[in-house]
Amino acid sequence: MGFKERRKSQEIELGGFKIGAQAPISVQSMTNTDTRDVAATVAQVQRLEKVGCEIVRVAVPDETAALSLAAIKSKISIPLIADIHFSHRLALIAVEQGVDGLRLNPGNIGSAVRVREVVAVCKERAIPIRIGVNGGSLDKELVAKYGYTPKALVESALEHVRLLEDENFTLIKISLKSSDVPATLEAYRQLAAKVDYPFHIGITEAGTKLRGAIKSAAGISLLLAEGLGDTMRVSLTAPPEDEIFVAFEILKSLGLRQRGIELISCPTCGRTEVQLIELAANVEKALAHIQEPLKIAVMGCVVNGPGEAKHADFGIAGGKGVGLVFRKGEVLKKLPESELLNALVAEVENYIATLTN
Amino acid sequence: MGFKERRKSQEIELGGFKIGAQAPISVQSMTNTDTRDVAATVAQVQRLEKVGCEIVRVAVPDETAALSLAAIKSKISIPLIADIHFSHRLALIAVEQGVDGLRLNPGNIGSAVRVREVVAVCKERAIPIRIGVNGGSLDKELVAKYGYTPKALVESALEHVRLLEDENFTLIKISLKSSDVPATLEAYRQLAAKVDYPFHIGITEAGTKLRGAIKSAAGISLLLAEGLGDTMRVSLTAPPEDEIFVAFEILKSLGLRQRGIELISCPTCGRTEVQLIELAANVEKALAHIQEPLKIAVMGCVVNGPGEAKHADFGIAGGKGVGLVFRKGEVLKKLPESELLNALVAEVENYIATLTN
Numbered sequence: 001m002g003f004k005e006r007r008k009s010q011e012i013e014l015g016g017f018k019i020g021a022q023a024p025i026s027v028q029s030m031t032n033t034d035t036r037d038v039a040a041t042v043a044q045v046q047r048l049e050k051v052g053c054e055i056v057r058v059a060v061p062d063e064t065a066a067l068s069l070a071a072i073k074s075k076i077s078i079p080l081i082a083d084i085h086f087s088h089r090l091a092l093i094a095v096e097q098g099v100d101g102l103r104l105n106p107g108n109i110g111s112a113v114r115v116r117e118v119v120a121v122c123k124e125r126a127i128p129i130r131i132g133v134n135g136g137s138l139d140k141e142l143v144a145k146y147g148y149t150p151k152a153l154v155e156s157a158l159e160h161v162r163l164l165e166d167e168n169f170t171l172i173k174i175s176l177k178s179s180d181v182p183a184t185l186e187a188y189r190q191l192a193a194k195v196d197y198p199f200h201i202g203i204t205e206a207g208t209k210l211r212g213a214i215k216s217a218a219g220i221s222l223l224l225a226e227g228l229g230d231t232m233r234v235s236l237t238a239p240p241e242d243e244i245f246v247a248f249e250i251l252k253s254l255g256l257r258q259r260g261i262e263l264i265s266c267p268t269c270g271r272t273e274v275q276l277i278e279l280a281a282n283v284e285k286a287l288a289h290i291q292e293p294l295k296i297a298v299m300g301c302v303v304n305g306p307g308e309a310k311h312a313d314f315g316i317a318g319g320k321g322v323g324l325v326f327r328k329g330e331v332l333k334k335l336p337e338s339e340l341l342n343a344l345v346a347e348v349e350n351y352i353a354t355l356t357n
Numbered sequence: 358m359g360f361k362e363r364r365k366s367q368e369i370e371l372g373g374f375k376i377g378a379q380a381p382i383s384v385q386s387m388t389n390t391d392t393r394d395v396a397a398t399v400a401q402v403q404r405l406e407k408v409g410c411e412i413v414r415v416a417v418p419d420e421t422a423a424l425s426l427a428a429i430k431s432k433i434s435i436p437l438i439a440d441i442h443f444s445h446r447l448a449l450i451a452v453e454q455g456v457d458g459l460r461l462n463p464g465n466i467g468s469a470v471r472v473r474e475v476v477a478v479c480k481e482r483a484i485p486i487r488i489g490v491n492g493g494s495l496d497k498e499l500v501a502k503y504g505y506t507p508k509a510l511v512e513s514a515l516e517h518v519r520l521l522e523d524e525n526f527t528l529i530k531i532s533l534k535s536s537d538v539p540a541t542l543e544a545y546r547q548l549a550a551k552v553d554y555p556f557h558i559g560i561t562e563a564g565t566k567l568r569g570a571i572k573s574a575a576g577i578s579l580l581l582a583e584g585l586g587d588t589m590r591v592s593l594t595a596p597p598e599d600e601i602f603v604a605f606e607i608l609k610s611l612g613l614r615q616r617g618i619e620l621i622s623c624p625t626c627g628r629t630e631v632q633l634i635e636l637a638a639n640v641e642k643a644l645a646h647i648q649e650p651l652k653i654a655v656m657g658c659v660v661n662g663p664g665e666a667k668h669a670d671f672g673i674a675g676g677k678g679v680g681l682v683f684r685k686g687e688v689l690k691k692l693p694e695s696e697l698l699n700a701l702v703a704e705v706e707n708y709i710a711t712l713t714n
Contacts, residue, residue: 002543030624136665148668179621181578181610186359205654205666207620208637211606213567217574218610225579235624237637237655243624249568253538253575263564264536267387267592267600280565280594297562298594308493309562311505 003254006227009198012128012171014055014079015100019128019173019231020198025224025256026231027247028055028200029240030083035065035072042075044240049078051244052259052291055231057081057103066090069097081130088114095121101173103130106163107139107156119167128171130200131160135178150187153178157191172197173231177204181219188228198230199223205235212236213246220250258293264312265298266305276300279318279341286345292352296344297326306331314348316340360611363584366555369485369528371412371436372457376485376530376588377555382581382613383588384604385412385557386597387440392422392429399432401597406435408601409616409648412588414438414460423447426454438487445471452478458530460487463520464496464513476524485528487557488517492535507544510535514548529554530588534561538576545585555587556580562592569593570603577607615650621669622655623662633657636675636698643702649709653701654683663688671705673697 011021033040081101082094088109146152176187203219206212251257265280280298297315299305305317310329323340325333368378390397438458439451445466503509533544560576563569608614622637654672656662662674667686680697682690
């Protein structure tokens with residue numbers, strides 16, 4: 001309802017995982033461990049997998065990091081992307097190590113010969129390359145010509161694209177990131193008119209957890225509502241697991257993906273007679289492990305709560321010491337308020353058990 | 358850049374504060390204290406004023422609450438709105454007490470005579486009425502006719518509007534809230550084609566602090582990017598001060614308002630050699646009192662940080678024990694990492710002092 005049709009992008013595959021065209025908009029993150037520390041990196045990727053991360057990227061700053069990739073890859077189950085700056089040598093090692101994708105700007109690795117070498121191995125193994133243009137590190141000539149504008153981001157991306165297309169390589173994905181929301185939106189719009197490669201979207205350097213979540217939700221929602229975006233990373237100055245949580249909450253808000261609970265909870269007001277903030281936070285915590293998409297309501301009013309939240313799969317309403325547990329608007333139980341949380345969790349878990357049996 | 362032109366709405370005034378037309382998109386919240394507790398309510402409103410709240414609404418569930426409004430109003434400096442359900446009597450008391458606006462659905466107060474009485478006093482004092490339609494409490498007849506659809510929200514609003522227009526009352530503001538983002542967007546689009554009263558926007562029952570911030574940012578950004586919205590409330594199951602913070606972060610992300618710092622901070626990655634998450638959080642805390650709009654960068658890399666963040670007014674970059682303080686990309690100081698935070702705060706405060714002298 002109400003959004004533009006999704007842009008028709010080419011489909012690419014990262015280790016069998018589809019991106020673009022009709023594939024669901026996927027969620028990725030990047031580790032912040034030292035890639036050379038295989039155990040720490042694997043542990044972080046496994047935590048990311050658990051919260052729903054679908055693709056992971058690791059920094060590859062040197063040869064030791066590059067030579068750790070096979071060991072990391074062997075212990076994780078989602079596609080692995082090597083993030084490489086400036087070095088075609090590290091790219092070649094990464095491919096040899098078996099990564100599923102590269103993030104590499106071909107214009108920054110020195111020469112056409114080097115681009116050719118990297119492209120040759122990527123072609124052979126069908127490994128896509130993401131071109132990642134970043135507002136903060138634009139080429140000086142482009143900035144001189146276009147200023148710090150969306151146009152400069154787009155032209156930079158197109159230069160890198162041409163280097164790959166010159167080698168008949170089209171397993172390409174593109175990102176254009178800026179910390180400015182309107183500029184990012186405008187850049188992707190312009191690029192959409194020029195190429196049909198899938199888009200990796202996000203707002204870069206968005207800030208700390210809450211601030212960054214807000215700015216990312218603003219920017220990514222505007223892109224997705226225009227049909228722009230095939231895979232996304234929320235960039236936060238926060239643990240990468242938080243990036244996955246925020247990404248799914250954005251997609252759920254727009255009705256584009258489902259995962260785990262959607263919490264419908266009253267704003268507090270002078271009418272609220274239950275400790276609603278605490279109760280809602282506890283419900284959220286107690287149901288964080290649920291992966292099944294479920295709407296859960298936490299309402300501050302016994303009279304209107306069940307009716308107002310009749311679209312919720314399960315809910316609770318409290319006030320004046322008495323509480324209700326309800327399902328699709330129908331009251332299941334009347335309980336003391338203190339027992340509400342546990343009763344709700346029991347109902348939800350029973351329900352989940354019936355699904356999996 | 359890139360957004361639709363703002364919808365041309367009528368301008369109304371709430372105690373001299375303008376809403377609609379060319380007025381800045383204003384930020385409001387609602388107290389969650391017991392309105393009958395004047396001291397607690399005033400204290401909360403004063404905290405809200407301090408963080409930038411521009412309009413405040415209080416629940417008026419009974420006569421004692423209504424009779425507290427003058428006392429509350431006398432101690433606060435932003436417009437006060439009385440939130441009233443079903444009772445024309447409470448509305449009359451609220452107006453008598455000197456509130457600046459009512460939130461009241463005229464179709465729910467019982468009769469045309471009662472509507473006429475309320476309208477008469479509002480007209481006399483030029484007090485606007487917000488019609489607030491909520492997806493959870495739609496009239497059963499409308500739901501039977503249109504289902505739980507955007508159309509039902511719009512038709513409900515139009516019914517209430519007609520009751521006021523029949524009395525030649527047009528100091529109207531309208532909200533159409535649902536906990537569903539695409540449905541909310543569609544509802545406001547439909548209503549925009551029918552009336553030119555200013556819109557109060559928001560996503561209702563959006564959830565706890567982080568979840569609710571994400572869903573609100575998604576929904577409100579989509580509305581604002583289409584030019585829809587004159588004043589907003591972010592509804593969170595969290596303290597109302599948080600609603601104001603989130604509202605301003607949304608407006609700042611879209612470049613529609615400015616207030617306080619905008620934090621540009623690196624996502625962490627395997628290349629980061631400074632405790633970036635903690636440092637960024639500390640910078641945020643240390644500069645929370647700044648109201649002047651300033652871009653502050655917190656970068657994890659001494660080599661690229663100052664350049665990548667040259668659009669920042671002030672910034673720091675750390676790594677390997679050494680840190681830099683910079684301004685618009687130019688390095689001001691080289692320091693041990695441990696001294697970065699204090700040095701940044703000192704630079705910012707010196708700068709603010711030069712502005713106010």
